[in-house]
């Protein structure tokens with residue numbers, strides 16, 4: 001066994017112990033399932049990636065400290081914990097072309113809505129374009145997600161690991177779509 005898989009097994013064992021000692025609520029809140037998946041990926045890439053080797057240190061520290069972080073209920077430490085996981089997920093996505101569960105669905109729903117709007121114009125009804133765009137977006141996104149899963153590129157299958165940054169982007173997109181729709185309805189009512 002090389003040192004990479006030794007490290008991974010140590011982390012996995014530690015997280016499994018935490019699962020037994022922590023309540024399910026804290027286990028979820030501190031994204032320990034995600035951390036477990038992320039550690040496996042990092043162990044896979046660390047022989048050829050210096051940044052992943054640095055993240056190995058961070059993951060070791062996180063799993064050692066998480067018990068204390070939960071006990072002290074320190075907000076600053078909790079945020080730092082979440083931020084570190086986000087940073088590692090971000091690196092795995094950008095550098096190693098992995099994706100989170102539902103990544104393409106979120107992205108293509110946004111693209112579908114954005115492209116759907118102008119599509120409605122030649123149909124004579126702008127608001128018709130939005131649901132058409134959304135449906136096409138969902139279809140493309142779902143199939144790309146399925147493809148990524150098949151290729152083993154999903155960091156943590158079954159785990160909706162939307163990072164806070166992605167979450168914010170998605171909320172802005174949905175907010176914009178709702179605003180557009182409300183604007184259209186108002187426009188048509190006033191006409």
Ligand SMILES: [Zn+2]
Nearest residue numbers: 045049051052
């Ligand atoms: Zn890396």
